[in-house]
Amino acid sequence: QVQLVESGGGLVQAGGSLRLSCTASGRTFTEYAMGWFRQEPGREREFVSALNWSGGTKYYADSVKGRFTISRDNSKDTVWLQMDSLKPEDTAVYYCAADYGRRRDPPIKGDEYDYWGQGTQVTVSS
Numbered sequence: 765q766v767q768l769v770e771s772g773g774g775l776v777q778a779g780g781s782l783r784l785s786c787t788a789s790g791r792t793f794t795e796y797a798m799g800w801f802r803q804e805p806g807r808e809r810e811f812v813s814a815l816n817w818s819g820g821t822k823y824y825a826d827s828v829k830g831r832f833t834i835s836r837d838n839s840k841d842t843v844w845l846q847m848d849s850l851k852p853e854d855t856a857v858y859y860c861a862a863d864y865g866r867r868r869d870p871p872i873k874g875d876e877y878d879y880w881g882q883g884t885q886v887t888v889s890s
Contacts, residue, residue, distance in 0.1 A: 765790050765791065765879075766788055766789070766790045766791045766796065766862050766878070766879040767788065767789045767790050767879075768786055768787070768788050768860045768861070768862060768879055768880065768881035768882075769786065769787050769789075769881060769882070770784060770785065770786045770858065770859070770860045770881045770882065770883060770884040771784070771785050771786075771787075771884060772784040772785050772884060773858060773884030773885045773886045774885075774886070774887070775887045775888075775889065776850055776886075776887070776888055776889070777888070777889050778850060778851055778852055778888055778889065778890050779849060779850065780850050780888070781846070781847060781848045781849075781850065782847045782850065782886060783844055783845070783846050783847070784800070784844065784845040784847065784858055784860075784884060784886075785842055785843075785844050786798065786800075786842065786843045786844075786845075786860030786881055787840075787841055787842045788841045788842070788843075788862060789841065793838055793841040794817050794818075794838050794866075795817065795864055795865070795866065796817060796862040796863060796864055796865075796878075797814060797815065797816045797817055797862070797863040797865065797867065797870035797871065798814065798815060798834075798836060798843040798860065798861070798862055798863075798870070799811070799812075799813065799814035799815075799860070799861045799862075799863065799870060799871065799872070799874075799877060800812040800813045800814070800834065800843075800845045800858060800859070800860060800861075801858070801859045801861060801874055802854075802856035802857065802858045802859065802886075803856055803857050803859070803883075804855065804856045804857075809859070809874050810825065810856075811825050811872045811873070811874065812824070812825055812828055812832065812845070812858070813825065813828065813832055813834040813845060814834070814870035814871065814872055815834050815835070815836060815843070815870055816866075816867060816868060816869065816870045817838075817865075817866045817867075818838075818866075819835065819836045819838075820868075821868055821869055821870060822834055822870075823869075823870060823872055827853075828847075828854075831847065831848050831849045831850075832845060832846065832847050832848070833845070833846040833848075834846075843860065845858070847886070850886075850888045851888060852888045852889065852890045853888075854886060854888050855886060855887050855888050856885075856886060857883040857884065857885050857886075858883060858884050858885075858886050859880055859881055859882075859883045860880070860881040861874065861877035861878075861879065861880050861881070862877060862878060862879040862880075863876055863877045863878055864878050
């Protein structure tokens with residue numbers, strides 16, 4: 765069992781930045797690929813970014829490529845999502861997720877992830 769706790773969400777003006785953190789506990793962090801997803805009310809969950817167990821392979825949704833950066837520190841059991849040049853359409857609840865397995869490619873589909881955090885709200889005002 766893995767517990768994931770996100771933090772760092774909040775209210776920011778368009779063009780601003782936020783850094784989301786997700787800290788894991790309960791199992792060996794390096795056994796997991798990590799991903800970030802987001803969801804707006806009434807809409808389906810959307811893939812944002814993911815990286816494999818070592819951080820050597822990273823994927824981004826086209827909508828955030830060039831603006832968001834995912835990273836991890838396995839010594840701290842933490843993954844971050846640095847969000848720059850935020851836009852109002854980035855407003856959503858952001859979720860951290862963990863997928864068991866030391867594969868080269870992290871999954872980009874939500875149903876492939878085994879554990880989820882509780883989510884953190886990000887609101888970008890225009």
